[in-house]
Amino acid sequence: MSLAAVFKPDYERYEGVRPINVHLLRLLFLLVFVFVGYDSWTYILNHQGPWDHVKAAAFCMWASYSLLSIVGVFHPLKMLPLVVFEIIYKLVWLMVVAYPLWSAGQLAGSPAEGMTDAFLWVVLPIVAMPWKHAVDKYVLNRKASAPA
Numbered sequence: 001m002s003l004a005a006v007f008k009p010d011y012e013r014y015e016g017v018r019p020i021n022v023h024l025l026r027l028l029f030l031l032v033f034v035f036v037g038y039d040s041w042t043y044i045l046n047h048q049g050p051w052d053h054v055k056a057a058a059f060c061m062w063a064s065y066s067l068l069s070i071v072g073v074f075h076p077l078k079m080l081p082l083v084v085f086e087i088i089y090k091l092v093w094l095m096v097v098a099y100p101l102w103s104a105g106q107l108a109g110s111p112a113e114g115m116t117d118a119f120l121w122v123v124l125p126i127v128a129m130p131w132k133h134a135v136d137k138y139v140l141n142r143k144a145s146a147p148a
Contacts (some may be wrong), residue, residue, distance in 0.1 A: 009144075015137075016144030022076050024128035027074030032086075032122065037066030053056040059060060080134050083125050090122040 006023075009016045040062035065082070072079035099118040101107040107116060136142045 132134035
């Protein structure tokens, strides 16, 4: 496979998605599995004492998300809704929590600062996402076809 081929839509193997997007998605899913999985499962398995129900729900969601990411390593295009979910929840959190704190000059040193740093990495799934394919498949319900 040549370098140029990585940037051309592949209608035979990847439903018209560029291989670079597929490889970036696989990397993204692997990183989520390793890092989010490690943090969330370590917290869940080592937790002692009563649970805060809201915090427990967040860690259980992240643990589930990390497990589903394994499927995305092998079938990245089938797991695009999971990437959309990640993009949306992180952008919403950045807009409703981080931005007001930042604009008021209160983000630095706050409990939200660390999560803001982590959620700013949302740029990676935004770049990896094959947007045209996602809209065609999940919004417009169209199949990719090779140009004539």
